[in-house]
Structure formats: C-alpha cells, structure tokens
Amino acid sequence: MVNRSVVKILAKHGMKITPQRIAILDVIINLQNHPTADTICDYLRLSYPHISIGTVYKTLDTFESKGIINKVYSETDTMRYDGVITQHHHLYCIDSERIDDYYDDGLNKLLNDYLKKKKIPDFIVEDFKLQIIGRFNEKNKTK
C-alpha cells in the first residue's frame, strides 16, 4: 500500500520517483519513533530484501537537505531521523533511548517572541529546538 502522498512529496521537490525512495519515505513517515538508519533498513528489508544500507543513508541525507525530514540529535553516536517537519520539540528519557515528539504551540510562540525581542549579538536566529530531558512516569513507562 504505497502512500500516494509520498509520491507527491517526492515530485514536489523535483526528485526522481524510485521504488527505494518511496519505500524509505513511507517507512520514516509511518514509524513514529525516530528510527536510526539501521532500523529503517531492517524494516525495509521485510518488503524489499535487496535494499542497500548505503542507499538508505544517501536517501535520508537527500531528504534532509530538501527539508522533507529532520535529523534528531541523540545522546549516543547514532543519528536518528524524524519524518515530522512541523516545528516541535523532543522529550529525551534519561532511563532509555526513547525520544518522543513534543508539540506545544504556546512554547513555540513564547520562544519565538523572546528570541525576536532579545537579539543575540552577531547572530541571526533561523530556528530553535528544545531538548527536554527527564523521565516518563510509571503509567507510561513502556511503549
């Protein structure tokens, strides 16, 4: 079940529509948990056994440079990817590798207004990301 909108996204950015790109973009948009390139590749191999890890890395880089996906900084030395590009922030769990999205328009506005007013010397702000570090409490420990 190829998602038609995935094809549209590729076309909109003037990219060649290849089965690999469709599959990769489909996976990253549908996996909600900020997967690594390796995780993405494992998933892809279920339906696409010959895909190459090099292609996955290259394609993710291409998507990122077009602004289709985002890289997520992580504590470990493995890069993670995020199919959500509307502005949002991240909750980092101290006890696990878990990283959740955090949407908060109030927070966005608060920071936007502050940084616009504040004027950091010799620096032009283009974007910002808040990493919120802490713990998921009992009710929500597994996911």
Added chain:
Amino acid sequence: MVNRSVVKILAKHGMKITPQRIAILDVIINLQNHPTADTICDYLRLSYPHISIGTVYKTLDTFESKGIINKVYSETDTMRYDGVITQHHHLYCIDSERIDDYYDDGLNKLLNDYLKKKKIPDFIVEDFKLQIIGRFNEKNKTK
C-alpha cells in the same frame, strides 16, 4: 601549571587523582570551543605524548556521568564536550561546525517557569537545553 581547582573537582567527586585525569580536565575546561575527543587528545599529546585515546574517551565518560562536564549533541557523528556545567544553551552555525555557548538567565527563567506550570503529561522534566540554529553575521564570521 596544573590548575589546583581541577584537583579539587576530582577530589570532591571521590575520584582517584591521576595525572591523566588532571590533564584531561584541565584541557576541557580551558578549551572553550566544545572539542571532540580527538582534539582533546591532540592537545594533551603536546605535553603528554603517551596518553591513549581510549583513556581519553573513558575519562570523558566518567566526568560526564559525575556531572563534571557535558556532552554536546552535534550535527555530525562526532561527540563534542563542554567543560561548562552551569545551565546554558548553544548557538549552532548553519555554515560551519562552530558551536558557541549562550548564557541567558532570562531565558532559563522563562523556560523553567513555563515548563513548571505547563506539566507535560506522564513526563517529569529534569533539565532542558535549547539549540539555537542560525548564522553568525559578518562582523563575527571568523573565530
């Protein structure tokens, strides 16, 4: 010129005082530009030719787990380190690898108050870090 306070920091955290630890901590506190483990090692070798890169990594991890230094998330796949542990944020340059510290007590307070009041469901906030992404302007391009 061994910095006495470096020794004090090690002692305060109940760590064995070794020449390697003194040298490493001295370098990371005095280098202000968020060096990589490799950069730290190069510096150390000037005065300490036999230090092992493995020791540098292990020691930086130890320091980080004791809260003496911080890791800094970076765009590339190389971890960087920060000898400054008072709360602060980072300015990431889009055009280079440069990462500057950004101190702003007003911002800290703003975010603290907001997150304290806001209550993110099922998540207990311990800390936060703001990544401010943008460009250094002409006057300040080289550094």
Added chain:
DNA sequence: TTCCTAAATAGGAATAATTCTTATTTAGGA
C-alpha cells in the same frame, strides 16, 4: 514507444569514531 543519459542503486570496500580487551602500572588506604 523506444532510445538516451544523467542520476540512482547495490554491493562491498574504506574510513572514522568509539568501545573493548588484556597486561601493566599506580593511587591511595591499611
């Protein structure tokens, strides 16, 4: 529809960052 070409891909080698292993050394308490 067929052909053509630049771009994309597969597969594997190469590189770079980091961790692991083990024998040796050492800090600091007894």
Added chain:
DNA sequence: TCCTAAATAAGAATTATTCCTATTTAGGAA
C-alpha cells in the same frame, strides 16, 4: 611500605557512516 582495586596504554574489534564503481533505471526527447 605493602596491597589491591582501579586506572592506563596499546592495539584489536566493533559500529556507524561514507566512498567507490559497475550496473540499473527514471524520465525526458525523438
């Protein structure tokens, strides 16, 4: 001064990522 657990050096191993090259392919032109 001695003893032992902890720290270190050196290099091997691992892991993530990039690079290389021959082959394939998407999509525009004829």
